[in-house]
Each structure stands twice: as C-alpha cells, then as structure tokens.
Amino acid sequence: MNHALTLDDVAGLARARLSPPVWDFVAGGAGDERTLAANRDVFDRVWLRPRVLTGAGRPGLGTRVLEADWAAPIGVAPLAYHTMAHPEGEAATARAAGERGLPLVVSTFAGTAFEQIAAVTAAPLWLQVYCFRDRATTRAVVERAERAGFAALVLTADTPHLGRRLRDVRNGFVLPPGVAPANLAPGDYASPAAHGRDELDPDLDWSVIGWLRSITALPVLVKGVLTGEDARLAVQAGAAGVIVSNHGGRQLDGVPPTLRVLPEVVQAVAGRGPVLLDGGVRRGTDVLVALALGADAVLLGRPVLHGLAIGGAAGVGRVLDILVEELTDAMTLTGTGSVKDAGPALVREQW
Numbered sequence: 001m002n003h004a005l006t007l008d009d010v011a012g013l014a015r016a017r018l019s020p021p022v023w024d025f026v027a028g029g030a031g032d033e034r035t036l037a038a039n040r041d042v043f044d045r046v047w048l049r050p051r052v053l054t055g056a057g058r059p060g061l062g063t064r065v066l067e068a069d070w071a072a073p074i075g076v077a078p079l080a081y082h083t084m085a086h087p088e089g090e091a092a093t094a095r096a097a098g099e100r101g102l103p104l105v106v107s108t109f110a111g112t113a114f115e116q117i118a119a120v121t122a123a124p125l126w127l128q129v130y131c132f133r134d135r136a137t138t139r140a141v142v143e144r145a146e147r148a149g150f151a152a153l154v155l156t157a158d159t160p161h162l163g164r165r166l167r168d169v170r171n172g173f174v175l176p177p178g179v180a181p182a183n184l185a186p187g188d189y190a191s192p193a194a195h196g197r198d199e200l201d202p203d204l205d206w207s208v209i210g211w212l213r214s215i216t217a218l219p220v221l222v223k224g225v226l227t228g229e230d231a232r233l234a235v236q237a238g239a240a241g242v243i244v245s246n247h248g249g250r251q252l253d254g255v256p257p258t259l260r261v262l263p264e265v266v267q268a269v270a271g272r273g274p275v276l277l278d279g280g281v282r283r284g285t286d287v288l289v290a291l292a293l294g295a296d297a298v299l300l301g302r303p304v305l306h307g308l309a310i311g312g313a314a315g316v317g318r319v320l321d322i323l324v325e326e327l328t329d330a331m332t333l334t335g336t337g338s339v340k341d342a343g344p345a346l347v348r349e350q351w
C-alpha cells in the first residue's frame, strides 16, 4: 500500500481486491460513460500559471465551510455502502477522515449506523439525503442523523431515479451478502437499480428545501447542480450552499463535466453560500484548479472506496494523505499561500 504514490496507483491495487461486479458498480457511469471520462479529461485541458518569488512559503491548507474548520479544502463525497469495500465501512472512513480533520458526507445508503460513524470522528459529518416517495422514511433518517450530531444535510437533486448504468445491467448487479443500509428500515435493497427506480421520489420540486428546513435545524445544501439557473433557484429556495456534481457521471450521460460549469454556478451563487465540486478530482493540481475557478472545496468519491478496499482506515488515510501532499506541493510551487489566494489568474485553458 505504501508504494502507492498516486490515487491511480491506489485504484489499480483496489481493482485486484474487489469482485468484478463490485468494481464495475463503483467505477461505472451511465450510458456510454462520456460524462464519466470528461470529468477527468477536463482537468487535463487546464494549465496552471505559477507565480515565483512570492514569499508565500509553506502554504496553509485550512479553510472554513459553514462555520466549521476543515484541515484542507477536501471532503469525502457521499458514497453508498462503504461496507462493499471493507467490513468496517463508514466507520473506517470516518476514522481516517477525522484523524486528518477532514469532513465526510454520509450517504442515506450508508452500510454503518450513524451513531457508530459519529463516535469515531470529531470532523464535520453531513448527511446526504435521498428523498423517498415515503416522506416519513426520509424524515426518520434526517432526525436520526441530527440526533447523532451531524452538522448539515446534502439533498441529492440529480436522482429522480437512478441513471442507466449499463455495466450493472449487464452484470445483473446485486449487493454482496451482508451489505445493506444500516439506517433504513429492513427491506429489499438487493438491487440498487430496482430500489432506485421504485422508492425515490421523482416528483420533487424546489419546495422540498423548505420541507427539509421545516423538519430540521440543519443547513441544507443541494447536490447535483449543473446550471447557473438552478444555483440561483437553490439559494432562493433556502439552500445554504450548492455542490456542482454530475454524480460522478452515473446519472445522465451527456451532461457536462463539472469543472466546465463551475464558473457559471459560482457567479450565480455570488457568495451567498459555499460552492463545492465533485467529479474526477484525482490529483492535488485538480483540487487547486477547482479552487482557482471558484470552488470553496472539493469532494472526493471513488478513490475513497479504493482506499477502503486496499486497507480499511489506513487505505483511506493513504488516499487522503496523497491528495493533501499533492495539493501542498501544487500550492507551494505556484506561490499560492492559502486557499483563498487561489483565483482565476492561476489557470489558463490549454493552448
């Protein structure tokens, strides 16, 4: 594990550890996986403009999001069933993130009880909310997370139903034995595709933000925003922030890579709350580019499950350490002293 020097190294090791259908469930995207590929390719089309002799010295990576301290502008994206990758699941992830002062967004479909997750980290925990047709189910999940000490809700808005993930269709993917949601009532969750088709509420509109705010005191962020128009509506509806995300290319194939739409979302939100980005972040320079184009922080998805697969909490720790070290390197070598110093002058499109 210690010879893994990049997140791609970790992915390579993880692939050998996971069964092919689980690997495909994690790695795959919707349709032809055009959006999945673009999320990464877009970072290759941007170059950094380093400033020299700035006197910036060793950079400070710390930042504040929703009045909480993060040791770096990097959090863990909501991912269903960490227990698919390692038996200790979200508890292992939370331990690794917590030891590093980094936040974790816990999925509605977490494989570990919220209370167990909260017990092992002092870093911020946010609950990702899937809104079910049965609002009582959603309400129970939200109340449980709030009681466990979670600090914010992240409403996933891009999933009126689960996208067409052809790898899973071809594999007839079902959850491995022993993997189930730990914070939902017992039920038949074996096929994410079937459950995601039948149980999620496809009729949601912006009033759901008001409803969530009526059942909890927690701030609500909206995840899955890809246009300036929706970013504006999110803030108007009472959202505390937005997450620019195409669900890691797993929902509609053909929507743009997140980095491309980040500037229009940042402009629309206009400082009225944090703007986070996920999708394809695999290197410290990717983080720095996202910050330069206006993100307050990024969330990391699949690499976290890769880390779990290769070594539980230690594996996730390795993934987070690599990204933090790479970001430190990139900030040092561009003369960027702090997160807030990263601005548009730092990047240039490929020419």
Ligand SMILES: Cc1cc2nc3c(=O)[nH]c(=O)nc-3n(C[C@H](O)[C@H](O)[C@H](O)COP(=O)(O)O)c2cc1C
Binding pocket: 025, 026, 027, 039, 077, 078, 079, 080, 107, 108, 109, 128, 156, 223, 245, 246, 247, 248, 249, 250, 278, 279, 280, 281, 299, 300, 301, 302, 303
């Ligand atoms: C296996 C897997 C499970 C996911 N589960 C959820 C989930 O439960 N809720 C959610 O909002 N997003 C979920 N996502 C999407 C991630 O939060 C995130 O948007 C995406 O993975 C970021 O892209 P990246 O993997 O390229 O870093 C999932 C993604 C993967 C790969």
Ligand SMILES: CCCCC(=O)C(=O)O
Binding pocket: 080, 109, 192, 193, 195, 196, 247, 250
């Ligand atoms: C029903 C599980 C949904 C998990 C999810 O959001 C994803 O796989 O992208």
